[in-house]
Amino acid sequence: MLRDITLGQYYQTDSVIHKLDPRVKLVATICFIVSLFVVKSWVGYVVAAVFLAVMIKLSNVPFKYMVKGMKAIVFILLITVVFNLFLTPGETLVSVWRLRITKEGLQLAVMMAVRLSFLIVGSSVMTLTTTPNSLTDGMEKLMKPLKIFKVPVHEVAMMMSIALRFIPILLEETDKIMKAQIARGADFESGNLVRKAKAMVPLLVPLFISAFRRANDLAMAMEARCYRGGEHRTKMKPLKYAARDRAAYGVLAAYFALCILIRIYL
């Protein structure tokens, strides 16, 4: 059940998207997310959907994997939809008891659902097609200008990549500890909320301990290899833009411009 979350899990295959420079993919993902909030009409969402669909098609990652990431946010999605549906003032469509569904609420709810699911699928495209390592490289390079303001860019990038790298490991660990406690008669499913929360203790304590242990081990291993942060570090494979990346930036700029135009004129 826990294996279903795909965020931060690289899917190995060969595609145009996989070969793109990570900086392009990062910028594209940010632009895509921003564009979701820029457009406000249905035409805009159709354009975003088409853009996303083409990216998924180009990435050669089975669609199933993208949807799997959605399962994790079903709950958040549901809450957002319900709140928007019932709590938006406006022209009443249906009213049951004290609850009123308004036309504006319905629109907003659907819009939010579309935005959130596009957001997750969009970022899944990036994480599924980019290894955590190249993702960090890209992030580091993109944020380099911030160094002037004394932002520890390299350190932040390193932390992010470690966090991403550890998501699947900790998930596996959770699965293992859960099974071990179930084998000792633990029950994670039945009971009311308080009981369920209490039942999590035998899972969370070992999980935290294992996370700290792993962090400690990793820090030790890094120090043993003389890791000391960003100063004077060189890369084995420095990032370089290719023609493909410039073309991708072009496509991205066109998409973004289109979104803005739609916002202004439609």
Add this chain to the structure above:
Amino acid sequence: MSIILDHVNYVYGGDTALAVHALKDINLVIPDGQFIGLIGHTGSGKSTLVQHLNGLLKPTEGSIYYNGEDIHASDYDKKKLRSKVGLVFQYPEHQLFEIDVFSDVCFGPKNLGLSRKETELRAYAALKQVGLQDEYFYQSPFDLSGGQKRRVAIAGVLAMKPDVLILDEPTAGLDPRGRDEILDQIAKLKEETGITVILVSHSMEDVAKYVERIIVMNRGSVMYDGAPKEVFAHYRELEEVGLAAPQVTYIMRALRESGMPVAADATTIGEARDEILKALGKE
């Protein structure tokens, strides 16, 4: 009283591209009171197999019967099954969570809904069974040494009084002395209580000394199943799949080939010594 596996198949990852056929048509009968060694290379499916025995994993195909009842029947009490088939995972010390050793061992029996008195009696007995001294009982489990932690974790399963005890690589990461101590303790436990013990390992050496039956797994299938002597007679085939017979087996073969009249099927050092002494006429 036994466990029967009938044409058990298990596929990881459903029907995606990453699907792995982890178990292929496993048929086994595990009668009461046997001491079994389950051996296989990393990824051979041995850990997957033992997780089927207490119902943690459901076979994709096939059935598992415990005492004649299908454990995946809708009205079967899985919780009871898990108290009867105790499974100690790899690195079990990673599952400890309570503030002291004693409460951690109480976790299992408490989950069975036993009275406080019975729970504590069982926890005490279990800690004694794994040979932990009283002075550690009220210490934090995280302050103990690796070997001691592992004993506590094993006690945590023993306190549920299982009829079948499965240990997945109980000696992984321990030094030779810790390994021998744990294995001796398990053998003693087996002798005293007569429960079924399944020892999962990738080391022939560990297992040969104790068990009466060896099941060798390779790529999700049962490769050999028999007494240690029978299984180790296939030492060439075992080598091909990345396993090996105990070192004494090789020594005895070599001695025999060079003309010493010893039986070549000795699997433990004790047996080998007796054979050699006999051959030398110094019994």
